[in-house]
Amino acid sequence: MSWSFPIARIFGSEIRIHVTFLLLLAWIGIAYYQQGGAPAAVEGILFILALFACVVAHEFGHVLTARRYGIRTPDITLLPIGGVARLERMPERPGQEIVVALAGPAVNVAIAVVLILILGARVDLAAMEQIESPSVDFMARLAAVNIFIALFNLIPAFPMDGGRVLRALLALRYSRTEATNMAARVGQALAFVFGFVGLIAGNPLLIFIAIFVYLAATAEAQTTSLVDVSRSLGVADAMITQFQPLGPGATIGDAAEQLLHTTQHEFPIVDGAGRIRGLLTRTAMIHALNKTGPGTPALEAMVEVPSVPLHSRLDGAIERLQGGAAPAVAVVDAEGRLAGYLTPENIGELMMIQAAGGLKKRVRRATGPLLPQ
Template sequence: MSWSFPIGRLFGSEIRIHVTFFLLLAWIGIAHYQMGGTAAAIDGILFILAIFACVVAHEFGHALVARRYGIKTPDITLLPIGGLARLERMPEKPGEEILVALAGPAVNIVFAFILIVFLGAAVDPQALAELEDPSVSFLARLAAVNLFIAIFNLIPAFPMDGGRVLRAILATRMNRVKATETAARIGQALAFGFGFLGLFGNPILLFIAIFIYLAATAEAQSVGIQDVARGVRVRDAMITQFEALSPNASIGEAADLLLKTTQHEFPVVDGGGRLRGVLTRKALIEALGKEGREAPVVEAMARNIPAVPSHAWLSDALKRLQDGSVPAVGVNEGGVTVAGMTEGGRFVGYVTAENIGELMMIRSATGEPAAAPAGGRGPLLPQ
């Protein structure tokens, strides 16, 4: 996630903090200092850090259960409104998705149980209503917050935990795409409700409403794309008309092509027709500003671009895009296919997230499977 930076790794996942989290800490510190001086400011900051430690544990609850089903969690990001675990994917079996979704709230319930039963925290409505009051027991406030996190996350507002449980239950009665669309609509309706309540003086609810609405929309689109990709071959969706760069080309030559074409990325292809890397528009502009026109493209291009055979399903290419965080997936003809990847062979095209999105728009407009027309002038490879 942009505007975030790593602070460490745990159980194979990178923990990241969004820069806006420090704005929250500063705001809490200043507000508490004005109420009770240095001691209150320290108490407020420590309490927020304790809350977010519980949030991290909540996200690791999801991550560790997902790991049981072979799903990795590349990173967990702390935001002012909570945490976000980026799982490679959610389990498609309803039972597994329910367990992954409930694991997070379960961690908070366990924390609250320990604080109340073993550490003597007394929880009452006052503890939750007066979280900023240092005169209320630190442990009581922390126990109350853990109970609140668990209950709030179980609200059936997709893609929150409760919404994912709802989607999984719906998926036992209808296909996954329809279940996701239904759960997303419910989540969006609840988001409007949170937003309305937020207008009466609670800005946090407004942020939560916006997050839920956008995340529900994105999740529904993602599941729809995955469903389409399972029924389309890579050769029917790949980009076959493009300008390619030689490994000996300069940044200046790439800049000239950027002006002459509408491409956002340029494959770097050697004389044998093999893909060496991909130069993105962003990397091109950065290299042009730092290194100048004479710098070689091989120093700015993205390397280790995965490749799939043209007869593979588009879902294979989509998975490579999502798992590797790469700008494109190459498509090769010939060569040897190992574990879904093509080794060797001639580069004939590539797939990007943008052109998969265009495929979705075509299908949405026509209501029919969208396949790229056969033929065409083919890739313009360097001579």
């Protein structure tokens, strides 16, 4: 996620902090300082840090449970509204998805139980209503906020935890795509409710949550539809085949000329045998022009990209595209020559074509690109 930076790695997952989280800490510190001076400001910041430690524990409930089903989690990003664990995929079996979804709230319930039964925190209605007040006992507030996190995440607003449980239950009767679309519509409807309540109550955080839930529900539904479509297609049905490659001796200046005379935004760099060396993106090209000039070898600014066989299924290529930071996936023929490549943009175009009228599966005979002179 952009505007975030790593701070730690736990159980193989990178913990990242979004810059807006630091703004939240600053805002809490200032607000508490105005209420009770420096001691209150320190306590307020410590409470927020403790709260987000519980959020990280919540996310690791999902992470470690998903790992039981062979699903990795590259990173977890902390935002002002909570944490976002980027799982490689969600389990497609309804039972497994329910277990993974409920694991997070279960961690918060366990933390609250420990704080109440072992550490003696006393949680009552006042603690629940005044979580932000420094006058309420620290442990009581922390226990109350964990109960709140568990209950809030169980609201069936897809793609929150409760929404994922709803999707899994619907998937017992409907296809996964239909279940996702239905759960997404419920999530979008609840997002409107959150936004309306936030406007009436003057709560900007609730409005922000509403926007996040609405956009996330829409994106999740689109992603599920994409996976469903891609299972019936091969990479040859979606790859870009008309492109101008660059040779290994090309410079940034050569690429800039091609950028002006073609519609390409990225340029594969291939050797004399047509095998791909890497990909030069428009962003990397402009950066190199500004930093080292047009004489810079294109090889120095390229990025390596994963490759898939020409006759492989499209869903596997999309998984490679979504699972890493590469801007494209190369498609190679039996001799290892570049036959085409896939980008998020042309995958999006495929989805628009499918939505407009469908795309019949077809078989292409790959001849490879024109080799650079």
